[in-house]
Amino acid sequence: DAGVIQSPRHEVTEMGQEVTLRCKPISGHNSLFWYRQTMMRGLELLIYFNNNVPIDDSGMPEDRFSAKMPNASFSTLKIQPSEPRDSAVYFCASSLRGGTGGSPLHFGNGTRLTVT
Amino acid sequence: GESVGLHLPTLSVQEGDNSIINCAYSNSASDYFIWYKQESGKGPQFIIDIRSNMDKRQGQRVTVLLNKTVKHLSLQIAATQPGDSAVYFCAENIATGRRALTFGSGTRLQVQP
Numbered sequence: 001d002a003g004v005i006q007s008p009r010h011e012v013t014e015m016g017q018e019v020t021l022r023c024k025p026i027s028g029h030n031s032l033f034w035y036r037q038t039m040m041r042g043l044e045l046l047i048y049f050n051n052n053v054p055i056d057d058s059g060m061p062e063d064r065f066s067a068k069m070p071n072a073s074f075s076t077l078k079i080q081p082s083e084p085r086d087s088a089v090y091f092c093a094s095s096l097r098g099g100t101g102g103s104p105l106h107f108g109n110g111t112r113l114t115v116t
Numbered sequence: 117g118e119s120v121g122l123h124l125p126t127l128s129v130q131e132g133d134n135s136i137i138n139c140a141y142s143n144s145a146s147d148y149f150i151w152y153k154q155e156s157g158k159g160p161q162f163i164i165d166i167r168s169n170m171d172k173r174q175g176q177r178v179t180v181l182l183n184k185t186v187k188h189l190s191l192q193i194a195a196t197q198p199g200d201s202a203v204y205f206c207a208e209n210i211a212t213g214r215r216a217l218t219f220g221s222g223t224r225l226q227v228q229p
Binding site: 004033035042043045048056091093102104105106107108109110 | 147148150152157158159160161162165167205207209216217218219220221222
C-alpha cells in the first residue's frame with residue numbers, strides 16, 4: 001500500500017500566483033480531507049469529501065481557496081491568487097469512513113507551501 | 117522540517133522509562149478519539165484509537181485511557197525509545213455537526229538516550 005500521495009512536496013511561489021496541490025488517496029477509501037498546519041494555528045480542517053462529494057467546506061479560509069475531487073483517486077486544492085499568509089504545510093488524508101466517524105485518517109507527507 | 121508550533125508543551129524522558137502524554141478534549145459529544153505521532157517533515161501517523169464506550173485500549177507498547185467525566189485522554193508509552201521522539205496529537209471526532217477530526221495542539225516528546 002503506497003499510502004496517501006501528495007505532490008509537490010515543496011512549492012515556492014510569488015504572491016498573486018496560482019497554486020495547485022494534488023492528492024491521491026488510499027485506494028478503497030471513500031473520504032478525503034484537506035488540512036493545513038501552521039505554527040500559530042496547528043492542524044486545521046479545510047474541507048472534506050465523502051464519495052467525491054464535498055461535505056463540509058466551512059474551514060476554507062476564503063474564496064481564493066477551492067478544492068475538487070473529480071474521481072475517487074484524485075483531489076486538488078487550489079489557491080488563486082496566493083498570499084504570503086497562505087504559507088503552511090498542507091496535508092491530505094483519507095479514511096474508510098470519514099464524516100460518520102469511527103475510522104482513522106491516514107495522512108500524506110504534506111506539501112510545504114511558501115508564498116513570497 | 118517544521119511541522120509544529122514554537123511553544124508546544126514538551127515532555128522529556130529517559131530511554132527505557134514510561135511516558136504519559138495527556139490531552140483535554142473539548143466536546144462532550146465526541147465519540148471517537150485518536151492519537152497521532154508526527155515526526156519532523158512527515159504527516160501525522162496513526163498510533164491508536166478508542167471509542168467513547170470504552171475507557172482503556174492497549175496496543176503494542178501503547179495504552180490509551182479515556183475519562184469522559186473530565187474529558188481527558190492520555191497516551192502511555194511503555195519503555196520509551198529514541199524513535200518515539202516526535203510530536204503527539206490527540207484528535208476527537210464530534211458525533212454531531214461537522215463530524216470530522218479536530219486536533220489538539222500537540223505535545224513534544226523528547227527521549228534522552
